[in-house]
Amino acid sequence: MSSGRLVRLYRQNKPRSHVSWYGMEGTALLHTHETSSQRSHWISIAREFPGTTVWVIVFDTPYDVSSNPLPPSRGRCCPPLIGDDSWLCRYYAPPPQMHPRFVRRGCGTVSRASFIAFSDHSYIDYLGRFQGKTTQQ
Amino acid sequence: MHVLSRFASTMEPPRPREGYDKLISLTLEEQPSAGYTRQDVLAILQRLRDSPSVRVNAHGTQGTIQPPRKQVDG
Numbered sequence: 001m002s003s004g005r006l007v008r009l010y011r012q013n014k015p016r017s018h019v020s021w022y023g024m025e026g027t028a029l030l031h032t033h034e035t036s037s038q039r040s041h042w043i044s045i046a047r048e049f050p051g052t053t054v055w056v057i058v059f060d061t062p063y064d065v066s067s068n069p070l071p072p073s074r075g076r077c078c079p080p081l082i083g084d085d086s087w088l089c090r091y092y093a094p095p096p097q098m099h100p101r102f103v104r105r106g107c108g109t110v111s112r113a114s115f116i117a118f119s120d121h122s123y124i125d126y127l128g129r130f131q132g133k134t135t136q137q
Numbered sequence: 138m139h140v141l142s143r144f145a146s147t148m149e150p151p152r153p154r155e156g157y158d159k160l161i162s163l164t165l166e167e168q169p170s171a172g173y174t175r176q177d178v179l180a181i182l183q184r185l186r187d188s189p190s191v192r193v194n195a196h197g198t199q200g201t202i203q204p205p206r207k208q209v210d211g
């Protein structure tokens with residue numbers, strides 16, 4: 001399921017859809033960015049902003065690991081949630097809260113969400129230009 | 138399991154010619170077993186920042202990253 005469809009389902013708030021997203025029931029399987037063509041879409045968008053660098057993190061996890069139930073303390077089959085609260089709030093209102101069931105589930109859970117602000121990972125070039133532009137206005 | 142198997146079969150590993158600048162791959166052993174802490178995430182980002190550029194230009198050779206354009210005041 002694409003992330004776009006996941007967001008649409010969330011917005012529609014279908015109570016019995018097969019989506020597990022902050023309190024909704026079911027199972028979510030994300031497989032975005034799995035092909036070169038899917039990734040090229042986002043890389044093309046990044047290239048529209050001169051000076052932007054594209055970084056890729058591959059979570060090289062055998063798929064059979066994700067099929068095995070994991071104890072709640074082991075959430076490594078999923079990448080961490082990285083984002084800025086203000087950014088997330090544009091997509092998910094109210095702001096995401098870790099639902100108890102979401103935490104408890106074995107396969108496909110994120111045992112702990114790490115919210116990292118953009119300022120934490122110093123996209124100095126981008127932020128400098130963005131903030132400079134903002135202050136000039 | 139069937140769906141996961143299908144995902145695995147359609148997965149295309151990233152290649153430098155796709156146009157990204159940096160890439161790191163985290164093996165299962167490199168992924169924290171107790172979930173990601175804030176320090177884990179920042180360490181991964183730092184590792185990515187320190188990794189060499191792998192960007193390949195249209196001719197298939199490794200190129201350089203263009204510095205960001207400077208803002209022109211006024």
